[in-house]
Amino acid sequence: MTTPFEKTPGWLDWYADPSRPRVGLPAGAVDAHCHVFGPGAEFPYAPERKYTPCDASKDQLFALRDQLGFTRNVVVQATCHGADNRAMVDALRASGGLARGVATVRPGIPDAELRELHEAGVRGVRFNFVKRLVDAAPRQDLLDVVEQIAPYGWHVVVYFEAADLAELRDFLLSVPVPLVVDHMGRPDVTADPYGPEFEAFLDLLRARPDIWCKVTCPERLSVDGPPALDGEQRAYRDVVPFARRVVEEFPDRVLWGTDWPHPNLTDHMPDDGLLVDFVPHIAPTPELRHKLLVANPMRLYWPDAD
Numbered sequence: 001m002t003t004p005f006e007k008t009p010g011w012l013d014w015y016a017d018p019s020r021p022r023v024g025l026p027a028g029a030v031d032a033h034c035h036v037f038g039p040g041a042e043f044p045y046a047p048e049r050k051y052t053p054c055d056a057s058k059d060q061l062f063a064l065r066d067q068l069g070f071t072r073n074v075v076v077q078a079t080c081h082g083a084d085n086r087a088m089v090d091a092l093r094a095s096g097g098l099a100r101g102v103a104t105v106r107p108g109i110p111d112a113e114l115r116e117l118h119e120a121g122v123r124g125v126r127f128n129f130v131k132r133l134v135d136a137a138p139r140q141d142l143l144d145v146v147e148q149i150a151p152y153g154w155h156v157v158v159y160f161e162a163a164d165l166a167e168l169r170d171f172l173l174s175v176p177v178p179l180v181v182d183h184m185g186r187p188d189v190t191a192d193p194y195g196p197e198f199e200a201f202l203d204l205l206r207a208r209p210d211i212w213c214k215v216t217c218p219e220r221l222s223v224d225g226p227p228a229l230d231g232e233q234r235a236y237r238d239v240v241p242f243a244r245r246v247v248e249e250f251p252d253r254v255l256w257g258t259d260w261p262h263p264n265l266t267d268h269m270p271d272d273g274l275l276v277d278f279v280p281h282i283a284p285t286p287e288l289r290h291k292l293l294v295a296n297p298m299r300l301y302w303p304d305a306d
């Protein structure tokens with residue numbers, strides 16, 4: 001099927017032939033942050049999108065899962081699909097219970113639709129505050145959504161830039177369901193990991209015991225590489241001190257995922273196998289890796305599994 005969409009100029013497609021991770025993942029590992037894009041011919045991209053990606057289908061996601069050695073996925077609604085969750089839900093339904101989802105919904109969504117999303121495996125909604133990705137939603141709309149999803153036991157995944165945290169903090173802390181912060185709140189990794197900016201982020205995590213953090217996206221945050229390419233085993237070392245601080249202080253509420261197919265990267269597309277090889281740098285012991293990759297995501301997304 002040819003796609004009716006033209007990719008954003010300069011778009012980088014995902015890496016087609018990832019290596020097998022050297023270290024190996026613990027049994028039952030969860031890729032807790034990944035996306036599907038389309039395919040556009042089947043699941044059109046949203047009119048309000050800020051970018052048009054390459055296609056990245058559920059079958060390609062599941063092939064990556066198997067190649068890397070993951071057991072499960074958490075598929076996060078990508079902004080290019082707006083609040084049309086069909087592609088993500090289709091992936092959940094095809095996964096045989098091995099995928100959970102995070103949706104984007106608008107206030108006033110009929111309860112029957114929420115129930116359907118829940119039955120498909122959705123366990124959270126995503127609020128995006130990154131201005132290049134979405135137009136700002138009124139805070140009251142977001143709180144209205146929270147009120148609707150709370151009875152399902154869902155959480156809210158939030159994506160924001162470090163520079164916006166001060167302004168967002170009170171609002172975030174007022175959200176009465178668990179929060180999951182995407183990509184460590186996007187720290188400036190040229191700053192001091194013990195400096196005021198990252199300390200403010202850690203203070204957010206300290207403020208409530210039900211705020212989780214994805215220690216993801218070194219490939220997005222790194223500014224001096226080296227990138228996860230050509231067998232590089234010490235990729236993105238400038239990100240390591242930040243991620244390690246989070247893992248060490250909050251070992252029971254950190255999550256990790258590939259972020260495949262890596263929307264909006266502009267300088268390189270990582271080899272996902274090498275990205276997995278990055279994990280031991282931020283979670284240096286088997287115990288920490290088991291929490292990060294298995295115990296924590298299972299507690300949040302599959303609490304009833306054995």
Ligand SMILES: O=C(O)c1cc(C(=O)O)oc(=O)c1
Pocket residue numbers: 077078079080133182220259263264
């Ligand atoms: O930084 C990004 O560009 C980005 C975009 C999206 C999305 O468009 O949903 O999701 C992510 O996790 C990261």
